[in-house]
Amino acid sequence: MTGAVQLCHHFLRQQLHLGDRVVDATCGNGHDTLFLAELVGESGRVYAFDIQEAALARTAERLTAAGVAERVTLLHAGHEELSRRVSELVRGVVFNLGYLPGGDKGVITRPETTLASLEQAISLVEVGGFIAIVLYPGHGGGDEESALVEEWGRALDRRQWVAWSMRRTNLAPTAPWLLLLEKQSPAGP
Numbered sequence: 001m002t003g004a005v006q007l008c009h010h011f012l013r014q015q016l017h018l019g020d021r022v023v024d025a026t027c028g029n030g031h032d033t034l035f036l037a038e039l040v041g042e043s044g045r046v047y048a049f050d051i052q053e054a055a056l057a058r059t060a061e062r063l064t065a066a067g068v069a070e071r072v073t074l075l076h077a078g079h080e081e082l083s084r085r086v087s088e089l090v091r092g093v094v095f096n097l098g099y100l101p102g103g104d105k106g107v108i109t110r111p112e113t114t115l116a117s118l119e120q121a122i123s124l125v126e127v128g129g130f131i132a133i134v135l136y137p138g139h140g141g142g143d144e145e146s147a148l149v150e151e152w153g154r155a156l157d158r159r160q161w162v163a164w165s166m167r168r169t170n171l172a173p174t175a176p177w178l179l180l181l182e183k184q185s186p187a188g189p
């Protein structure tokens with residue numbers, strides 16, 4: 001396990017079961033979406049968001065080639081529309097932030113929309129479920145986003161959420177890292 005994405009996938013393998021519902025908040029080239037679709041199986045559902053048509057097209061192609069396209073609802077929308085677009089509780093929400101690899105590096109996830117989506121995700125996730133976020137402080141804009149999401153995670157109610165920050169300590173602090181949130185109980189009074 002060399003990187004934050006691999007660590008995230010390791011966790012997803014433990015957490016997701018056949019029939020689960022899960023959100024890919026940033027489908028990009030569709031690697032994570034395909035991984036999720038395989039984990040939840042034919043009876044499960046993946047909701048996959050992206051704001052770029054190119055990303056959705058690449059994801060659709062990958063899913064079709066793997067024969068799992070019917071398990072996935074592709075949404076050409078920002079993940080800040082999460083609660084408007086997904087009307088059932090889900091087991092988890094996965095964010096892989098930053099820019100589309102092989103695409104326009106000027107289109108990146110933004111702290112204000114990422115935080116708006118995270119706020120919605122905390123209500124959408126069922127008890128026992130999770131939010132997994134891979135962050136990239138090494139590119140312009142990603143540093144600010146990473147710091148703000150970390151601050152947001154630190155402020156979560158500890159009675160409701162267990163929040164883990166996972167970083168490679170023998171790499172530069174700008175290396176990608178994983179923030180993992182596990183929902184322990186419903187919202188307090």
Ligand SMILES: C[S@@+](CC[C@H](N)C(=O)[O-])C[C@H]1O[C@@H](n2cnc3c(N)ncnc32)[C@H](O)[C@@H]1O
Nearest residue numbers: 026027028029030031032050078079096100109
């Ligand atoms: C690092 S890539 C995701 C990689 C992807 N999970 C994969 O496996 O290939 C980040 C993606 O977030 C998308 N994005 C940026 N802002 C967004 C938003 N507000 N809502 C949804 N997706 C967004 C970008 O278009 C880009 O495709």
